[in-house]
Amino acid sequence: MKQAMLKTGASTLVPIEQRPFVAAARRSALRPVRPEMSADAYINRIATVVPEHEVHQFYLRFAASMLAANRRRIFERMAGLAGIESRYSCFAPALDPEGAYVDRAGTFVRGAFPGTAARMAMFCEAAPVLAKKGVDGLQLGNEASRITHLIVTTCTGFSAPGIDLDLVRSCGLSDSVERTMIGFMGCYAAVNALKLARHIVRSDPQSRVLLVNIELCTLHLRETTELEKLLSFCLWGDGCAAALVTAEPSGIKLDSFHCAVADERRDLMRWDIRDHGFDMVLSGQVPAAIHDALLSNQHAFLGGRPTEAIDLWAVHPGGRSILDAVERALNLAPAALKPSREVLRRYGNMSSATVMFAMQEMLKAPPGLLGCGMSFGPGLTAETMLFRTVS
Incomplete structure (x- = not known):
């Protein structure tokens, strides 16, 4: 049988099987996959953590102090309907929410709140500490050196080198x-x-991916x-x-x-970088927009299944109000969103980390x-996913 040959620059014919890159590719293709591996991806573990400083009532009183008496009553009534009992911050609140300083360190001074640069410095100091606590909760031990991929999400602070490299160093990940x-x-x-x-994971079943969702929303x-911005801020926690x-x-x-995008309503929810921190715009029309988006895309994101499935x-x-809109759009029983409402009650909205707090409860469900x-x-x-409990 003739061997397939390649012609090199020196006019020398070399069997393809002897070319180094071909031999390596064939060895990789023939490498057996460990029996316990599959072509599917699984969330094996989730760990969650919040900072030590509980700040919800403090921030409600701070926000109310900026309003005239008649508007203060409106704010307090609406904030009381939010379904939140506690939120946490990396930054210790001052003793008096109506005093000259908002935080104990004296960085947030009434009439002279810090600019974006100072807030980013605070993020760079606090975020890696909280992120490491989250990873430590997974109890990786010797598994840490086997992590092949690290994915970090955040929208509340940026620096380079950033949290990803901090975690490589502090959590024992491979360089x-x-x-x-x-x-x-x-x-x-x-x-x-x-x-x-x-x-x-589906492209390489040997991969081990570490996800970290870290948000310091109270920094902003x-x-x-x-009134609308004050009510919006009273949702956020770290x-x-x-x-x-x-x-x-x-x-x-x-x-x-x-994924579904209601582009015609894109201005209802925005997150802009300004001179004095990141400015969140969260319109009161958002719940109705989410309601309509879910109705229009229900068949697609449920894979043609009824909600009863x-x-x-x-x-x-x-x-x-967003959870209420989801419940109405999908005609869900009140108990269906209990895990999400419990996360909201205990922690508020922690941006990208929040849905993972709800997913952690799913790990307790039977297979x-x-x-x-x-x-x-x-x-x-609206980003959606379907999942199945395995163990």
Whole structure:
């Protein structure tokens, strides 16, 4: 049998099988996959953490102090309907919410709140600490050196070198780990991170992907007398979620993803970088827009299934009115969104980390259940996914 040959620059014929890059490719193709691996991707573990400083009532009183008496009563009534009992911040509040300083360190001075540069310096100091606590919660131990990919999502602070390299150093990851930063996508970034992790694991079942969603939303506190902006800020808290995604069939199997963008309503939710921090615009029309988007795309994101076929719902609790809109649009029973409402009650809206707090509850469910996760953010964008509990 004739050997296939290649002609080199020196006119020497070399068998293809002896070419180094071909031999390596064939060895890789023939390398057996470990029996416990599959072509699917699974969330094996999720760990969540919040900072030590509980600030919800403090911030409500601070916000109310900026309003005239008649508007203060409106604010207090509406804030009381938010379904939030506690939120946490990396930054210790001052003793008096109506005093000259808002934080104990004296950085947020009434009438002279810090600029974006100072806030980014605070992010660079606090975010890596909280992110490491999140990863430590996974209890990776010796597994840390086996992590092949690191994906970090955040929309509340930026620097380079950033959190990804901080985590490589502090968590014992390999210097050669493949790092991806997903920045400024807002609350739905965690779903995009899971989507990317699924692609990675399905393309190489040996991959072990570490996801970290880290947000310091309270860093962007602003002074304003605009009622809508004050109510919007009273949703936000700081938090971190870490997850391990591999081909090992345990935990939650990631089935499919779907994205819907209501471009004609893109200005209802925005997150802009200004001179004095990041400015969140969250219109009161957002719940209605999400309601309409879900009605229009229900067949696509549920894969043609009726809502009755879904056993578990992990919905990003962007606010009580948003959860109410999801419940109405999909005609869900009140108990369906209990995990999301509980996350909102205990932690508020932590942007990209929040839906992972709800997903952590899904890991406690018995195997064989079909679930739907979704998050909403600037665009106006809805990122959804279907998943199944395995163990």
